[in-house]
Amino acid sequence: MEEGVTFLSRGKTYHLEAERMNPYVLTAGSAGRIQRLVQHLDHAECSKGDRGLVVVHGTYKGTPVSGVTTGMGPASCAIVLPEVIELIQGNGVLLRIGTAGSLQARVRPGHAVVALACIRDEDTTRALVGPEYPAVASFEMFPFLLSALGEQGFLSGESLWLGVVHTKSDLYFKEAPQFSPKGNELRERLKSYQRMGALASEMELSAHFLLKDYYTSSRRRILSGGILGIVANAPESGRVVPEEHEGLEGRLLLAGLEAMHALWMTQSGEANGCVGYCINSTSEA
Numbered sequence: 001m002e003e004g005v006t007f008l009s010r011g012k013t014y015h016l017e018a019e020r021m022n023p024y025v026l027t028a029g030s031a032g033r034i035q036r037l038v039q040h041l042d043h044a045e046c047s048k049g050d051r052g053l054v055v056v057h058g059t060y061k062g063t064p065v066s067g068v069t070t071g072m073g074p075a076s077c078a079i080v081l082p083e084v085i086e087l088i089q090g091n092g093v094l095l096r097i098g099t100a101g102s103l104q105a106r107v108r109p110g111h112a113v114v115a116l117a118c119i120r121d122e123d124t125t126r127a128l129v130g131p132e133y134p135a136v137a138s139f140e141m142f143p144f145l146l147s148a149l150g151e152q153g154f155l156s157g158e159s160l161w162l163g164v165v166h167t168k169s170d171l172y173f174k175e176a177p178q179f180s181p182k183g184n185e186l187r188e189r190l191k192s193y194q195r196m197g198a199l200a201s202e203m204e205l206s207a208h209f210l211l212k213d214y215y216t217s218s219r220r221r222i223l224s225g226g227i228l229g230i231v232a233n234a235p236e237s238g239r240v241v242p243e244e245h246e247g248l249e250g251r252l253l254l255a256g257l258e259a260m261h262a263l264w265m266t267q268s269g270e271a272n273g274c275v276g277y278c279i280n281s282t283s284e285a
Contacts, residue, residue: 013083017049021087022064024260034067063264074124077207094224100200101232115226118206122169135209138223148258152251167206
């Protein structure tokens with residue numbers, strides 16, 4: 001395994017306070033969302049460290065799954081995810097189950113977005129690589145994610161979307177630029193992303209996708225994807241206010257677990273699929 005970059009304390013990762021990690025990992029900014037995984041897992045274990053970061057371990061239909069709170073924003077995510085990845089033995093899969101605000105009128109609250117890639121409108125990941133390097137999801141995961149979301153009732157082109165998303169490091173002033181002293185600059189920047197077709201705005205996926213590339217080597221493969229539940233309308237005018245949508249979080253969690261299970265089945269050779277070689281391979285794609 002490559003030399004680790006993270007801190008250890010008494011055999012545990014310093015911030016996450018974990019000593020092991022299953023190869024299929026669901027992440028969320030919300031601690032409550034990760035805690036709710038417990039009701040879907042067999043042999044579930046749940047712990048919370050001094051920083052309030054929740055770690056869950058268990059199995060889903062035999063699939064070894066962990067759940068981890070990353071905290072809010074790319075800065076927190078870029079601390080937690082290296083600890084997660086360095087605890088995984090061999091190949092691993094990261095799947096963010098998050099929420100987002102819409103950037104397109106057709107993408108409405110209650111819909112789901114599968115992230116194809118991220119606009120890196122944040123500074124955290126620039127410590128890893130320059131802004132010209134793209135933050136791209138693992139294409140091998142798309143069939144599993146889209147299928148699992150379809151099973152949860154999301155319809156492609158109606159309530160299920162695949163495309164580029166916007167990752168930001170600030171919530172209130174970038175989603176409501178009229179409140180910022182830099183309002184004109186921020187408003188025009190957001191409009192340019194909308195015009196180019198960005199579907200939604202969120203806060204963590206750029207770290208997921210770039211750390212996936214950083215840790216993938218000739219010796220192991222890390223895959224990363226993201227499912228986003230839309231909780232706010234496109235910011236055409238006025239302030240964006242999140243809405244509650246009954247059952248949305250639960251449907252996303254189940255879709256994430258089912259997608260992980262399908263990936264595990266493919267990897268273990270128990271199901272036919274087009275991506276088994278990508279997950280199992282020890283050579284770079």
